[in-house]
Amino acid sequence: MSADTLTPETVAGPPAAAHPLLSVRELTVRFRMRGGREVAAVTDVGLDLAPGECLALVGESGCGKSVLASALLGLLPGNAHVSGSAVLRGPGEADGLDLLTADEATLARTVRGRRVGLVPQSPAAHLTPVRTVRSQLAETVRELTGARGEELRAATLTAAGRAAFPADHLDRYPHQLSGGLAQRAATALALVGDAPLLLADEPTTGLDRDLVDRTVDELRAHTDEGRGLLIITHDLAAAERVADRVAVMYAGRIVELAPAPDFFGTPGPRHPYARGLLEALPERSFTPIPGMPPELGDLPAGCAFAPRCDRAADVCATVPQLTGGVACHRPLTAAAGEGPAARREGSRV
Amino acid sequence: MTPPRTRHTGPAGGAGPHALELRDITAGYDRRAPVLRGVSLSLREGEAVGLLGPSGCGKSTLAKVAALLHRPDAGTVHLGGEPARGFRHRAPRAQRTAVGVVFQSPRLAADPRLTLSALIAEPLLATGRKAGAADRTRELARAVGLGPDLLGRRPHEVSDGQLQRACVARALALRPRVLVCDEMTAMLDASTTAALVAVVEDYRARSGAALLAVGHDRTLLERWCDRTVELHGGGTDSALRSAPRAAAGTSAG
Numbered sequence: 001m002s003a004d005t006l007t008p009e010t011v012a013g014p015p016a017a018a019h020p021l022l023s024v025r026e027l028t029v030r031f032r033m034r035g036g037r038e039v040a041a042v043t044d045v046g047l048d049l050a051p052g053e054c055l056a057l058v059g060e061s062g063c064g065k066s067v068l069a070s071a072l073l074g075l076l077p078g079n080a081h082v083s084g085s086a087v088l089r090g091p092g093e094a095d096g097l098d099l100l101t102a103d104e105a106t107l108a109r110t111v112r113g114r115r116v117g118l119v120p121q122s123p124a125a126h127l128t129p130v131r132t133v134r135s136q137l138a139e140t141v142r143e144l145t146g147a148r149g150e151e152l153r154a155a156t157l158t159a160a161g162r163a164a165f166p167a168d169h170l171d172r173y174p175h176q177l178s179g180g181l182a183q184r185a186a187t188a189l190a191l192v193g194d195a196p197l198l199l200a201d202e203p204t205t206g207l208d209r210d211l212v213d214r215t216v217d218e219l220r221a222h223t224d225e226g227r228g229l230l231i232i233t234h235d236l237a238a239a240e241r242v243a244d245r246v247a248v249m250y251a252g253r254i255v256e257l258a259p260a261p262d263f264f265g266t267p268g269p270r271h272p273y274a275r276g277l278l279e280a281l282p283e284r285s286f287t288p289i290p291g292m293p294p295e296l297g298d299l300p301a302g303c304a305f306a307p308r309c310d311r312a313a314d315v316c317a318t319v320p321q322l323t324g325g326v327a328c329h330r331p332l333t334a335a336a337g338e339g340p341a342a343r344r345e346g347s348r349v
Numbered sequence: 350m351t352p353p354r355t356r357h358t359g360p361a362g363g364a365g366p367h368a369l370e371l372r373d374i375t376a377g378y379d380r381r382a383p384v385l386r387g388v389s390l391s392l393r394e395g396e397a398v399g400l401l402g403p404s405g406c407g408k409s410t411l412a413k414v415a416a417l418l419h420r421p422d423a424g425t426v427h428l429g430g431e432p433a434r435g436f437r438h439r440a441p442r443a444q445r446t447a448v449g450v451v452f453q454s455p456r457l458a459a460d461p462r463l464t465l466s467a468l469i470a471e472p473l474l475a476t477g478r479k480a481g482a483a484d485r486t487r488e489l490a491r492a493v494g495l496g497p498d499l500l501g502r503r504p505h506e507v508s509d510g511q512l513q514r515a516c517v518a519r520a521l522a523l524r525p526r527v528l529v530c531d532e533m534t535a536m537l538d539a540s541t542t543a544a545l546v547a548v549v550e551d552y553r554a555r556s557g558a559a560l561l562a563v564g565h566d567r568t569l570l571e572r573w574c575d576r577t578v579e580l581h582g583g584g585t586d587s588a589l590r591s592a593p594r595a596a597a598g599t600s601a602g
């Protein structure tokens with residue numbers, strides 16, 4: 001056990017703002033499987049998100065990042081056991097709403113679409129194939145704003161325009177749209193309720209690079225209007241383009257939480273896994289991290305990255321806590337010669 | 350109308366037959382509006398060519414034609430100097446098995462009822478190579494980094510990255526002379542991408558197989574392939590522009 005007393009701030013990294021829009025603390029999700037097996041999908045996640053801020057959650061498929069998103073939306077399957085808190089707080093709202101304990105009726109009526117907008121992974125699957133974009137958008141507008149008749153028509157057009165969806169394509173069916181337009185249609189749906197928090201789950205999968213750039217730039221623009229954006233992605237280039245901060249997830253835990261410029265530039269990632277992931281990019285050393293991530297149902301004791309880590313030592317037999325933005329007993333420091341990267345905000349004191 | 354300007358020596362003109370030669374390919378899903386018109390592209394033995402282009406330019410269609418999975422409206426495909434004698438189920442087995450294919454989405458490509466080891470062994474059994482199939486499957490699984498615990502699982506019990514590893518192993522099972530990788534890594538994280546590219550390159554180094562890697566990630570294909578060609582707007586004049594391999598990137602740090 002670590003001798004340090006961990007305040008929520010040190011666990012979650014530097015507070016993003018005095019009044020975060022979303023505060024996640026000690027979020028843990030376990031799935032109970034047949035035969036009594038337990039899958040540790042998310043463990044002890046803490047993070048804050050401020051209005052106008054974008055946090056990118058990156059990691060390999062199966063690292064738990066999509067489960068985290070589902071937990072925030074109350075969309076976990078019945079065999080999931082959730083603990084911790086995820087408080088959504090509007091401006092001036094004292095208590096906020098804990099998304100993890102809210103009942104389904106509250107989530108369905110007041111949260112999904114209204115306080116949290118979901119930009120889905122696969123827009124084509126999210127849109128109803130047999131209905132035009134206009135009819136789907138109008139239905140959502142009516143549901144969330146109560147608009148009718150001429151007002152509804154106008155509000156639908158405005159909603160399309162907000163996500164730069166072209167008005168002359170509104171009468172098309174989803175299969176008649178390019179990948180980029182389908183993504184905009186889905187984004188338009190997510191924006192209708194004017195939710196202060198946007199959750200984008202792999203919003204760029206399958207898009208080509210130009211469309212990736214356009215999609216994340218549009219999401220960034222919605223963030224700059226004062227929304228908070230949590231983007232879950234395996235695409236590091238997209239994360240670099242859009243994010244203010246980066247959270248790297250490995251085996252269900254956040255192993256590094258850093259300002260994007262530090263992470264992608266200097267001093268670079270400090271967690272060996274995060275460093276390896278970045279170095280695997282073709283524009284860097286294009287070298288894979290050896291091995292594969294552990295099974296979430298069968299995690300090794302101690303640091304889950306140890307079997308793949310070239311810095312592993314005896315001390316790594318205990319689970320490292322996220323302290324000063326990194327969960328590692330032997331984090332990398334900036335290039336030799338520079339002082340420890342720790343003399344920065346949020347560092348261990 | 351202008352036919353493509355890619356290298357075009359023909360079987361008699363070069364050092365030997367091309368591993369893959371696509372000549373004046375016109376193809377699509379509606380004869381009146383082909384996605385590709387008159388595209389030619391040749392791969393020498395052992396050569397790795399990256400095919401770049403925006404969504405909808407027809408690059409995946411060209412990949413399917415190269416893999417004999419889509420019949421072009423016009424043009425010819427040669428494999429190892431031999432003209433393709435059919436497409437889809439009409440392709441003769443010897444030609445079909447000379448090309449290994451990996452697609453973007455392993456979930457769409459893999460039979461959900463099969464275990465990963467059955468998935469990898471499928472081409473071996475389908476071509477009557479029952480003897481030795483078990484050994485070859487283990488060897489392939491090792492090459493793509495899949496351990497025995499994963500081999501017994503079905504697709505829904507593994508991650509996209511693990512399933513794509515199995516699909517790469519399956520594509521290598523019959524020791525193809527040409528590999529076609531269509532957006533193989535588009536859904537994968539950076540480390541799995543680098544790992545699967547390394548598997549393909551290791552196989553090519555040992556076998557001398559040629560590679561057609563289709564994708565939209567320029568940085569990746571320029572780092573991976575000997576040269577890249579770019580396919581512009583399908584429809585009217587599909588044109589290819591060729592570029593040599595980019596200088597190897599230096600490690601950023």
Ligand code: SF4
Pocket residue numbers: 271272273303304305306307309310311312313315316320327328329330331
């Ligand atoms: S705690 Fe140890 S094993 Fe884990 S990442 Fe850090 S150095 Fe490597």
